[in-house]
Amino acid sequence: MPPPQRTASDHYHFYTYDYPASAAPWTLSPAVVTRNNMQFYSMQQDLQGLADYAATRGVPGIHIFRAGATVPDDVGVDRDMTVLAFGGGLGRPAAIITGGIHAREWVAPAIAYLIAEYLIVNYTAAPVGRYQTAIRNLVDNRRLYFVPMLNPNGNWYTVYSTAANSRYWRKNRDTLPTTQAGWLAALQRGVPPAPNRPFVNVAATGANVSYETPLYARPLPGRNSPFTIVPAAVFGVDLNRNATTTYSGYNTFYNGRPDNNTDPTSESYFGPSRASALETRNIEATIAHIRTNVRVNVDTTIDYHSYAQQILYPTEASDRGFVDASYKSLGLILQALIATSLSWSWSYQYGLGTPVSQIKYDAVGTLADHCATQANARAFVIELDPSGNLGLAGFELPENKIMGVFEKNIRAALALIAAAGQPSQATARRILYHSINSASEQEFMDWDVFGRGNQLPL
């Protein structure tokens, strides 16, 4: 069976979780028209098809599995967080590529999936020439994990729901407590009940529930940030504030004022406790499984988001001293490799820094912080296209731009995978002169991927 030859923008679509129109043998799942007159591929079917195809190519160590437990939806459907793993084997350094933790950021799952597809479609056990050899070396000498859709229920909601503003839903679809007793129970544990760390002063106030949480400030600790929950039917936890980290559950500053991470109706609500969301526990358990059972180090990770055109070192990792010289170097390399052509300029297209330096707010309890501070990975958030401050319209990247975003980002993803297992050495000056000290990352500086879709350079 032939691999997909994606060399034109109309070969690219966004992804939805799944739909019953299975195509076998795999080419691509049939794209169906659903929302905003756009078409979607099935992530479930294409991941399975890609795994089957990889086997025919001799790709080593293919394993497709469910991260943790199946996630029930609020509409009575269960969905899996599917992981596609391949490459190397026991003891190889690992890289993890994820996307879709925020439901409305449709380009993120597509890019995470397309990177896996690029590696598999271009893998050959008997490579000819520089480019095929580099792809085989990457796949054979690394252990690679792809989780393109970290929030399948949220994705479903953005694609299929007819509710007002459903296209712009960000969180998961957890049903939160609707009563005072329910909230008191959710915010406390044990007998007698004690507040879930780091919450304090959880109390019934009239018909409501009040609680306080520390404010993430520099220097720590800040004053407490109080909030009163009015019980109502409310859905969703921001999965990218819910991870197990030191400062998960802290409220942050947004444009110089306390944010509303404490508010269940907020888009960045951190949840009633750390790792309260099954999706969070699933990805954290998968990372722990990789480290302890597969016994590989998770060395480098990218979690794709949109939008802003930024490469971000996670907040807690940065503030706690995890971003060392090698971590910083890899950021510089990613920035140099994310481009629209091989010609260089003094200014890069994507910014590089921390959330507060680049987009004016702190983000704690993120997946990238968990990867960096718990698994010691050089973990990045990449905010894909478009750039700028476009409000909700920024999430509506046109379908015909996906190919360009992929081509812009593929070389950095390859370099991040290459960087797993070895320190990166780069300076801004050396990059300017097209010289990176790390040979395996230097490899990608002059790869001409532009206009070639998922095909290797000639």
Ligand SMILES: [Zn+2]
């Ligand atoms: Zn996001």
